[in-house]
Amino acid sequence: MDINKKELVETLTRGRNSAKKLQNLLIQKDNVDNLVCVDDLVAEISQSFYGGLLVLNACNSGDQMTEVHTGKTPEPPASKGRRGCYKRRKTVDSRMVVSETIEDGYAWRKYGQKEILNSNFPRCYFRCTHKQVHGCKALKQVQKLEDGSNMFHIIYFGHHTCPPPNNTSSQLACTNSKSNHNFPNSPSTITKSHIDPSVKQDDLTNKMNFNASRMMEV
């Protein structure tokens, strides 16, 4: 089974690379009429392959989540002199994760959300809640996969310098309520309401068993 999986991964990888090559070739063409549709299609194929690969990697890991280390070195923090003045963070010291849930036990504070081009789902930006207290520089990007798998593509930047969550059970307990002060390490974590504004805060009880697959759905 492992061999088949490996072959599948290789096949998908070739498909994704081919789609990218085709996309590059199409861009060089002057025929603009069909370029848009074909280009969109190729981009969709490429994204589907990519999502499939991520899911497969998640299965291969034997865990709910999988991590892909980029192996790049950290970058100095951006200067924040005034609003919007920053150095764009590149894929430095990042870990890519695909998971059915966006929760990881840490306390995250949402600081932005953007509509991404050619993507049906917005990308949400989170930083560690303890940034002020512990100077924790951990960042997190969350975006739903577009392959219909109801999984989430999560990218972590940097590492937590704040105390880690106590244990799994406490993670679950505190994960679903931002007002749970019994767990100082995790005063708030990501909930559906972070991404779906239609969810009200008084629905915290439902968050205990909150299914992340419904998140980001409009």
Added chain:
DNA sequence: TGGATTTGACCCAA
């Protein structure tokens, strides 16, 4: 009232 979220504006890199 204080902390968290929303959202439009701003700026940088490609």
Added chain:
DNA sequence: TTGGGTCAAATCCA
């Protein structure tokens, strides 16, 4: 020029 990442004022909520 534009998409993406971040800021910060406004707003929400316990």
